[in-house]
Amino acid sequence: MVQASDETQPPIWEIRTSGIHNQGVFAACPIKKGESILQYLGERITHEEADRRGLEREAMLAGTDEGQVYLFTLDDEWVLDGNEEDNPARLINHSCEPNCEAIIYGEGEEAEIWLAAKRNLKAGDELSFDYGFDLESYEGHPCRCGSKSCVGFIVGEDYRSKLKKLLKKKRAAEGEEKASTKGKDKKDKKDKKGKGRDKVKSNDKKNDKAGKDRKKKRK
Numbered sequence: 001m002v003q004a005s006d007e008t009q010p011p012i013w014e015i016r017t018s019g020i021h022n023q024g025v026f027a028a029c030p031i032k033k034g035e036s037i038l039q040y041l042g043e044r045i046t047h048e049e050a051d052r053r054g055l056e057r058e059a060m061l062a063g064t065d066e067g068q069v070y071l072f073t074l075d076d077e078w079v080l081d082g083n084e085e086d087n088p089a090r091l092i093n094h095s096c097e098p099n100c101e102a103i104i105y106g107e108g109e110e111a112e113i114w115l116a117a118k119r120n121l122k123a124g125d126e127l128s129f130d131y132g133f134d135l136e137s138y139e140g141h142p143c144r145c146g147s148k149s150c151v152g153f154i155v156g157e158d159y160r161s162k163l164k165k166l167l168k169k170k171r172a173a174e175g176e177e178k179a180s181t182k183g184k185d186k187k188d189k190k191d192k193k194g195k196g197r198d199k200v201k202s203n204d205k206k207n208d209k210a211g212k213d214r215k216k217k218r219k
Protein backbone atom coordinates (compact mmCIF):
# COMPACT_ATOMS: atom_id res chain seq x y z
CA MET A 1 0.00 0.00 0.00
CA VAL A 2 1.31 3.45 -0.84
CA GLN A 3 1.13 5.95 1.98
CA ALA A 4 1.03 9.46 0.57
CA SER A 5 3.11 11.00 3.33
CA ASP A 6 5.63 9.82 5.89
CA GLU A 7 7.12 11.41 9.01
CA THR A 8 9.96 13.10 7.13
CA GLN A 9 7.55 14.89 4.81
CA PRO A 10 4.86 17.42 5.69
CA PRO A 11 1.39 15.90 5.53
CA ILE A 12 -0.47 16.28 2.26
CA TRP A 13 -3.62 17.20 4.16
CA GLU A 14 -4.51 19.84 6.73
CA ILE A 15 -7.35 20.48 9.15
CA ARG A 16 -9.34 23.67 8.62
CA THR A 17 -12.75 25.14 9.26
CA SER A 18 -15.21 23.60 6.83
CA GLY A 19 -18.09 25.17 4.93
CA ILE A 20 -19.93 21.87 5.32
CA HIS A 21 -19.70 21.42 9.07
CA ASN A 22 -17.39 22.61 11.82
CA GLN A 23 -13.95 21.24 10.95
CA GLY A 24 -12.86 19.35 7.87
CA VAL A 25 -9.74 17.94 6.22
CA PHE A 26 -8.32 19.66 3.14
CA ALA A 27 -5.72 18.80 0.53
CA ALA A 28 -2.51 20.71 1.36
CA CYS A 29 -1.08 20.13 -2.14
CA PRO A 30 -2.23 18.55 -5.40
CA ILE A 31 -3.11 14.87 -4.87
CA LYS A 32 -3.41 12.37 -7.70
CA LYS A 33 -6.43 10.15 -8.29
CA GLY A 34 -5.92 6.79 -6.56
CA GLU A 35 -3.39 8.13 -4.05
CA SER A 36 -3.84 7.00 -0.42
CA ILE A 37 -4.13 10.10 1.74
CA LEU A 38 -4.57 9.08 5.36
CA GLN A 39 -5.55 6.11 7.44
CA TYR A 40 -8.71 6.00 9.54
CA LEU A 41 -7.33 5.01 12.92
CA GLY A 42 -9.26 3.82 15.93
CA GLU A 43 -9.97 1.24 18.54
CA ARG A 44 -11.25 -2.08 17.22
CA ILE A 45 -14.51 -2.95 18.95
CA THR A 46 -17.43 -5.33 18.40
CA HIS A 47 -20.72 -4.19 16.85
CA GLU A 48 -22.38 -4.68 20.21
CA GLU A 49 -19.93 -2.32 21.92
CA ALA A 50 -20.23 0.12 19.00
CA ASP A 51 -24.00 0.25 19.45
CA ARG A 52 -23.58 0.89 23.16
CA ARG A 53 -21.02 3.69 22.64
CA GLY A 54 -23.02 5.20 19.80
CA LEU A 55 -26.17 5.51 21.88
CA GLU A 56 -24.23 6.78 24.90
CA ARG A 57 -22.47 9.55 22.95
CA GLU A 58 -25.58 10.48 21.05
CA ALA A 59 -27.44 11.00 24.33
CA MET A 60 -24.53 13.00 25.74
CA LEU A 61 -24.33 15.37 22.76
CA ALA A 62 -28.05 15.63 22.00
CA GLY A 63 -29.01 19.16 20.97
CA THR A 64 -25.46 20.19 20.04
CA ASP A 65 -24.16 20.54 16.49
CA GLU A 66 -21.11 18.41 17.20
CA GLY A 67 -20.04 15.50 15.10
CA GLN A 68 -21.28 12.86 17.44
CA VAL A 69 -20.06 9.41 16.63
CA TYR A 70 -17.00 8.21 14.82
CA LEU A 71 -17.77 4.57 14.24
CA PHE A 72 -16.57 2.93 11.06
CA THR A 73 -17.68 -0.58 10.16
CA LEU A 74 -14.77 -2.79 9.22
CA ASP A 75 -16.70 -6.01 8.67
CA ASP A 76 -19.51 -8.11 10.17
CA GLU A 77 -17.48 -8.57 13.33
CA TRP A 78 -15.52 -5.38 13.92
CA VAL A 79 -16.01 -1.64 14.05
CA LEU A 80 -13.32 1.04 14.41
CA ASP A 81 -14.10 3.70 16.97
CA GLY A 82 -12.15 6.63 15.57
CA ASN A 83 -13.00 9.12 18.30
CA GLU A 84 -9.33 9.81 19.04
CA GLU A 85 -7.17 12.93 18.73
CA ASP A 86 -4.59 11.07 16.66
CA ASN A 87 -7.18 10.16 14.04
CA PRO A 88 -7.52 13.27 11.84
CA ALA A 89 -9.51 11.22 9.32
CA ARG A 90 -12.42 11.40 11.76
CA LEU A 91 -12.86 15.02 10.68
CA ILE A 92 -13.53 14.22 7.03
CA ASN A 93 -17.07 15.28 6.14
CA HIS A 94 -19.60 13.48 3.99
CA SER A 95 -20.52 14.55 0.48
CA CYS A 96 -23.11 13.33 -2.03
CA GLU A 97 -20.38 13.85 -4.67
CA PRO A 98 -17.31 12.73 -2.71
CA ASN A 99 -13.78 13.22 -3.95
CA CYS A 100 -12.37 10.42 -1.79
CA GLU A 101 -13.29 6.86 -1.00
CA ALA A 102 -12.69 4.66 2.01
CA ILE A 103 -10.87 1.48 1.11
CA ILE A 104 -10.48 -1.48 3.45
CA TYR A 105 -7.22 -3.37 3.05
CA GLY A 106 -6.71 -6.79 4.61
CA GLU A 107 -9.08 -8.82 6.74
CA GLY A 108 -9.86 -9.53 10.39
CA GLU A 109 -7.13 -8.38 12.75
CA GLU A 110 -5.12 -7.04 9.82
CA ALA A 111 -7.84 -4.88 8.32
CA GLU A 112 -7.06 -1.18 7.82
CA ILE A 113 -9.15 1.66 6.43
CA TRP A 114 -7.55 4.24 4.15
CA LEU A 115 -8.98 7.29 2.48
CA ALA A 116 -7.89 7.60 -1.14
CA ALA A 117 -8.53 10.24 -3.80
CA LYS A 118 -11.30 9.35 -6.26
CA ARG A 119 -10.11 12.05 -8.62
CA ASN A 120 -7.24 14.52 -8.96
CA LEU A 121 -7.42 17.05 -6.14
CA LYS A 122 -6.15 20.61 -6.00
CA ALA A 123 -4.54 22.16 -2.92
CA GLY A 124 -7.37 23.56 -0.82
CA ASP A 125 -10.04 21.05 -1.90
CA GLU A 126 -11.97 19.72 1.08
CA LEU A 127 -11.72 15.95 1.32
CA SER A 128 -15.03 14.12 1.51
CA PHE A 129 -16.34 10.60 1.26
CA ASP A 130 -19.69 8.84 1.27
CA TYR A 131 -20.61 7.91 4.84
CA GLY A 132 -22.87 5.18 3.45
CA PHE A 133 -25.59 5.68 6.06
CA ASP A 134 -28.76 3.73 5.45
CA LEU A 135 -32.26 5.25 5.56
CA GLU A 136 -32.88 4.55 9.22
CA SER A 137 -33.30 7.95 10.88
CA TYR A 138 -32.09 9.87 7.82
CA GLU A 139 -34.05 12.92 9.05
CA GLY A 140 -31.57 13.29 11.89
CA HIS A 141 -28.77 13.87 9.37
CA PRO A 142 -29.39 16.83 7.09
CA CYS A 143 -26.66 17.13 4.47
CA ARG A 144 -24.98 20.45 3.73
CA CYS A 145 -22.40 19.17 1.26
CA GLY A 146 -23.53 21.74 -1.32
CA SER A 147 -22.99 19.44 -4.29
CA LYS A 148 -25.31 19.60 -7.30
CA SER A 149 -26.70 16.16 -6.65
CA CYS A 150 -27.10 16.59 -2.88
CA VAL A 151 -30.22 14.74 -1.71
CA GLY A 152 -30.52 16.88 1.42
CA PHE A 153 -29.68 14.11 3.88
CA ILE A 154 -26.58 12.10 4.64
CA VAL A 155 -27.31 8.71 3.13
CA GLY A 156 -25.16 6.34 1.12
CA GLU A 157 -25.28 6.30 -2.68
CA ASP A 158 -27.14 2.98 -2.68
CA TYR A 159 -30.03 4.53 -0.80
CA ARG A 160 -30.34 7.87 -2.60
CA SER A 161 -32.84 6.96 -5.32
CA LYS A 162 -35.08 5.34 -2.69
CA LEU A 163 -34.78 8.46 -0.52
CA LYS A 164 -35.66 10.74 -3.45
CA LYS A 165 -38.86 8.76 -4.05
CA LEU A 166 -39.67 8.79 -0.35
CA LEU A 167 -39.18 12.57 -0.12
CA LYS A 168 -41.32 13.13 -3.21
CA LYS A 169 -44.16 11.14 -1.66
CA LYS A 170 -43.78 12.97 1.62
CA ARG A 171 -43.90 16.40 -0.04
CA ALA A 172 -46.95 15.41 -2.06
CA ALA A 173 -48.71 14.26 1.12
CA GLU A 174 -47.74 17.49 2.91
CA GLY A 175 -49.05 19.51 -0.05
CA GLU A 176 -52.41 17.71 0.13
CA GLU A 177 -52.59 18.26 3.88
CA LYS A 178 -51.87 22.00 3.48
CA ALA A 179 -54.51 22.34 0.78
CA SER A 180 -57.14 20.65 2.94
CA THR A 181 -56.20 22.78 6.00
CA LYS A 182 -56.54 25.93 3.87
CA GLY A 183 -60.02 24.88 2.77
CA LYS A 184 -60.97 24.10 6.36
CA ASP A 185 -59.61 27.47 7.61
CA LYS A 186 -61.74 29.34 5.08
CA LYS A 187 -64.82 27.47 6.26
CA ASP A 188 -63.98 28.04 9.95
CA LYS A 189 -63.52 31.79 9.34
CA LYS A 190 -66.92 31.94 7.72
CA ASP A 191 -68.51 30.01 10.62
CA LYS A 192 -66.87 32.20 13.27
CA LYS A 193 -67.58 35.58 11.71
CA GLY A 194 -68.49 38.02 14.45
CA LYS A 195 -67.28 35.71 17.27
CA GLY A 196 -63.98 37.55 17.94
CA ARG A 197 -60.55 37.28 16.38
CA ASP A 198 -59.34 33.70 16.31
CA LYS A 199 -55.71 33.19 15.35
CA VAL A 200 -54.55 30.20 13.39
CA LYS A 201 -51.61 28.45 15.14
CA SER A 202 -49.18 26.30 13.29
CA ASN A 203 -48.83 22.74 14.48
CA ASP A 204 -45.96 22.16 12.11
CA LYS A 205 -43.30 21.13 14.65
CA LYS A 206 -40.29 19.31 13.34
CA ASN A 207 -39.31 16.01 14.83
CA ASP A 208 -35.63 16.94 15.12
CA LYS A 209 -34.18 13.86 16.72
CA ALA A 210 -34.68 10.48 15.26
CA GLY A 211 -34.19 7.68 17.77
CA LYS A 212 -31.66 4.96 17.62
CA ASP A 213 -28.85 5.47 15.16
CA ARG A 214 -25.50 3.78 15.12
CA LYS A 215 -24.05 6.29 12.65
CA LYS A 216 -21.66 3.74 11.27
CA LYS A 217 -19.94 4.53 8.06
CA ARG A 218 -20.32 1.51 5.87
CA LYS A 219 -18.19 0.63 2.95
Ligand SMILES: C[S@@+](CC[C@H](N)C(=O)[O-])C[C@H]1O[C@@H](n2cnc3c(N)ncnc32)[C@H](O)[C@@H]1O
Pocket residue numbers: 018020021022023024065066067068069070090091092093094095142143144145154
Ligand atom coordinates in the same frame (compact mmCIF):
# COMPACT_ATOMS: atom_id res chain seq x y z
C1 LIG B 1 -17.24 12.28 11.70
S1 LIG B 1 -17.79 13.90 11.99
C2 LIG B 1 -16.98 14.84 10.76
C3 LIG B 1 -16.22 15.99 11.35
C4 LIG B 1 -17.03 17.16 11.80
N1 LIG B 1 -17.10 18.17 10.75
C5 LIG B 1 -16.46 17.77 13.05
O1 LIG B 1 -15.94 18.88 13.03
O2 LIG B 1 -16.52 17.07 14.09
C6 LIG B 1 -19.38 13.61 11.42
C7 LIG B 1 -20.33 14.73 11.72
O3 LIG B 1 -20.02 15.87 10.92
C8 LIG B 1 -21.21 16.46 10.43
N2 LIG B 1 -21.23 16.34 8.96
C9 LIG B 1 -20.41 15.59 8.20
N3 LIG B 1 -20.71 15.70 6.90
C10 LIG B 1 -21.76 16.54 6.83
C11 LIG B 1 -22.56 17.03 5.75
N4 LIG B 1 -22.32 16.71 4.50
N5 LIG B 1 -23.57 17.88 6.06
C12 LIG B 1 -23.82 18.24 7.35
N6 LIG B 1 -23.12 17.80 8.41
C13 LIG B 1 -22.09 16.96 8.15
C14 LIG B 1 -22.36 15.71 11.05
O4 LIG B 1 -22.70 16.37 12.27
C15 LIG B 1 -21.77 14.36 11.36
O5 LIG B 1 -22.41 13.73 12.45
Ligand SMILES: [Zn+2]
Pocket residue numbers: 095096097143144145146147149150151152153
Ligand atom coordinates in the same frame (compact mmCIF):
# COMPACT_ATOMS: atom_id res chain seq x y z
ZN1 LIG C 1 -25.21 16.21 0.26
